[in-house]
Amino acid sequence: MSQPDDRPWKHVSRFPTFVGHLEDEGAFSVRSIVDQLEVDIDVDGIVYHDRGIRAPGYDATFVHEPSGARGRPAFSVEVDTIGPRNTWAVFDAQLGWDLYLLQADDVAALAWVSDEEYKTEEATMFESKHDALAAGRFSFGVFLYSGSDWEERLERIQRTDAPAYLKRDDGTPVVPQSQSEFYDYVGATPTEFRTTAGGAPEYLGVLELEVTID
Numbered sequence: 001m002s003q004p005d006d007r008p009w010k011h012v013s014r015f016p017t018f019v020g021h022l023e024d025e026g027a028f029s030v031r032s033i034v035d036q037l038e039v040d041i042d043v044d045g046i047v048y049h050d051r052g053i054r055a056p057g058y059d060a061t062f063v064h065e066p067s068g069a070r071g072r073p074a075f076s077v078e079v080d081t082i083g084p085r086n087t088w089a090v091f092d093a094q095l096g097w098d099l100y101l102l103q104a105d106d107v108a109a110l111a112w113v114s115d116e117e118y119k120t121e122e123a124t125m126f127e128s129k130h131d132a133l134a135a136g137r138f139s140f141g142v143f144l145y146s147g148s149d150w151e152e153r154l155e156r157i158q159r160t161d162a163p164a165y166l167k168r169d170d171g172t173p174v175v176p177q178s179q180s181e182f183y184d185y186v187g188a189t190p191t192e193f194r195t196t197a198g199g200a201p202e203y204l205g206v207l208e209l210e211v212t213i214d
Contacts, residue, residue, distance in 0.1 A: 009134045011103040018099035018112065022064050022075055029061045030110060030142050037101065041108045042146035047153055048079045048087055049109075049141040050198065053186075053211060054173070055079050055087040055164040056153045060142050065090060074207060077140075082154065084214040085163045089140075089197075092205040100133050102141075107149070111141035116203040139204055163213040179213050 015021075022028065034041050048055040057079040065074040072092055079087040091097070096115035102108060113129055117139060122132040132138070145153060156165065162176040166185060176182040183189060186198065190212050193199075197206035 008136050009102040009104055009109075011101075012130055012134050013101040013103075014130065015099040015101070019075065019093050019097050022062055023073075023093075025064070027061055027063045029059050030144070031059050033110065034144065039101070039103070039108075041103075041144055043144045044146040044150040045154060046079075047143045047145065048077070049111075049143060050089060050206075050209065050211075051139050051200070052166045052168070053164050053198070054153075054167055055081060055085070055211060056157045057081045057087065065093075070207065077142075082157050085157075086210055086212045086214070087164065088208075088210050089206055090208040091140075092207055095203075095205040097205075098129060100129075100138075102133060107143060107145070109141045109143045111138040113138050113140075114203075114205050116205060120201075120203045139200075161213060163211045182211070 030046055031043055034043055046057055046060055048057060048060055059080040061078050063076045063078060065076050067073050072094055074090050075093050076088055076090045081087050097112050100111045100113065102111055111133060113133065118129045118132060122137050126132040126135065126137070156175060160175060161178045162182045163179055164182065165176065166174040168174060174185060176185060183193065186193060188199070194208055194210045198209040200206040
């Protein structure tokens with residue numbers, strides 16, 4: 001666990017109207033967000049981060065989800081995955097989300113954090129969401145890569161028939177070789193995993209989570 005005096009992200013920028021803007025626009029991609037910012041960030045590919053899961057892709061798109069059958073407003077994140085993989089997640093839009101751009105010397109990321117996650121997991125350690133994000137404390141994000149950093153992650157997933165890989169708490173990767181091996185690691189079937197949002201506690205606001213390979 002990161003300590004309060006550990007700040008791996010040197011620059012943290014907040015977009016407080018994230019959910020409202022998404023509702024107005026209907027959808028926008030990670031690449032389009034980066035293109036509109038006055039920042040020098042090259043993006044050859046992305047890696048979707050959902051707690052310990054890492055799903056590489058070429059882009060990811062935020063989509064406004066009308067209330068419909070869920071009976072609540074929601075938004076989804078859909079990853080343009082490598083090969084025949086499928087990765088998407090649906091989030092409860094009512095939890096007070098903020099989107100952040102995080103930058104360090106050699107990597108950048110977009111992270112979205114709800115008020116509920118901050119209050120439950122970080123408020124006793126950090127005075128604000130900003131401080132928690134600077135310390136790398138977030139459950140959901142999209143890391144932005146280019147050049148050899150991206151090629152390494154692309155080749156890692158292409159060498160497998162797994163839908164994604166995982167990261168241990170110490171940062172080392174766990175690379176399953178197949179979908180069945182991936183689900184052995186997470187302790188569920190694909191259907192159980194999707195409908196329980198990967199076992200996420202309710203305060204994280206994940207309504208569904210799909211991580212599969214055809």
